[in-house]
Amino acid sequence: MSLLRSARFPAIILLVAAGLGLFVANSACGPAVDDAMHAHLGIPGVFELSLSHWIKDGLLAVFFFVVAVELQYELTAGQLNSARKALQPAIAAAGGVLIPIAIYAAMAWGSGATAGWPIPTATDIAFALGVLAVFGRGLPSALRVFLLALAILDDIVGIVFIAVLFTTGVNVAALVGAAVAVVAFGILSRQLDTRARMPLAVLLTLLAIATWVLVYLSGVHATIAGVALGLAMAQRPALRVRHELEPWVNVIVLPVFAFSAALVPIPSVPLSELSPAFWGVLVALPVGKVVGISLFGWISLRIGGRGSAPPLAFSDLLAAGALGGIGFTVSLLLSELAFSDDEAYRDQATLGVLAGSVISLLLAAGLVSWRAWHHRRRTAAASVTT
Incomplete structure (x- = not known):
């Protein structure tokens, strides 16, 4: 079980799963799998969703719950529990959001793909930390802390985008009901250390399910239920x-x-005919993140208070920026939401996320390995002189 909690193994599984999805979609069994993803499951006439919706609205709510728990901890007892600690990664995260948006908007200007501007803003924290674990032996702990805070702040931005941009026709009664369920969940969770732990756990599970259903019925994206509960x-x-x-x-x-x-058929058109939905994401993820995070991160290290800046060189910030360009999970979800009414743009944006994330992964592997080698050599030299 410890292998599944490690930073390396899950990143490998995720990459293999995405590659398998792309392979299946472009194989002979692609149409059959696509039909299966659109099959409806649930209680007929009461609550039914397609398999695809169960995955991105249901399963991902569990992922966002886990992210929200980590976020809660970091905001109260971890790396972001004070304004001073949060300032520098927050400035870098702002650059890692604003520059990719600017690049995408410039490339998509005047086309029908402008709605995809939120897609290249996300960082996949699991992937980024996985690459750091594989290639970063010897890196200073300050870089991992900086990256973790950066990725968490990116997750906050992604959550806000999902909640604000992709909510239509809000059912106020359902949303109020969800809020009441969340409050009850929070209150009851504080009683879990009593002797009635098992009945309370069952009740909390039922409240969590009720919250998810009510959020879904409210018109707000259902993954927000996981965030609220976490x-x-x-x-x-x-x-x-x-x-x-x-x-x-x-x-x-x-x-x-x-x-x-990743169940996306690769368009059989020349690269020159691919839309800005593909090219914008492809460029904005690796280029926008590296430029935005490293530049704004460099600025943040010079405006922080005395003793507040982690000892990171600009080259370390370049490595952090490359890691930030690995979008994957949240970027894939944002591409689904941004182009939910346009299958062609959605598929090309998804391909852009996959290609841009792989480019960022390879770039990050090289930069992280280089910086790790540099820090190991410097540590060895220091130990010899002492």
Whole structure:
């Protein structure tokens, strides 16, 4: 089980799942799998969703719950528990959002693909930390802390985009009901250390399901239910639940979503005929993230208070920027949402996410390996002189 909680193995599974999805979509069995993804499951006449919607609205809510628990911890007891600690990664994260948006908007200007501007803003924290674990032996802990804070802030931006941009026709009654369920969930979770732990756990599970259903019926994207529950739950039991869910999220939830999102047939057209939905994401992820994070990160290190800046060289920030360009999970979800009414643009944006993330992954592997070698050599030289 420890293997499934490691940073390396889940990233490999996720990459394999996405590659398999792309392969299947372009094989002879692609149409049959696509039909299966659109098959409806649930209680007939009461609550039915297609298999694809169960995955991106249901399974991903579990992933966002885990993300929200980590976010809650970092905001209260971790790397973001004060304005001083959050300032520098927040400035870098702003650059990692604004520059990719600017690049995408410039490339998509005047086309029908402008709605895809949120897609290249996300960072896949699991993938980024996986690459860091594989290639970053010897890197200073400050870089991992900086990257973790950066990725968490990126997740916040992605969550806000999902909640605000892709909500239409809100059912106020259902949303109020969901809010009441979340409050009840938060209150009851603080009683989990009593002797009635099992009945409370069952009740909390039922409240979580009710919250998800009500959020879905409200018109707000259902993954926000996972965010709300993760932020509302008492920290100690939330961290225990996160620990138990983490292997399942790594080996089932994220790979299944990556497989389903990558079920995209590669267009049989010349590269010159691909739309800005592809090119904008392809360029904005690796280029926009590297430029935005490294430039704004460099600025942040010079405006922070005395003693607040982690000892990161500009070259370390370049490596962090390349890691930030690995979009994957949230970027794939954003491409689904941004072009939900245009299958051609959605498929090309998805291909852009996959290609841009792979380019960022390769670039990050090279930069992280170089910086790790540099820091190992410097450490060895220092130990010899002492």
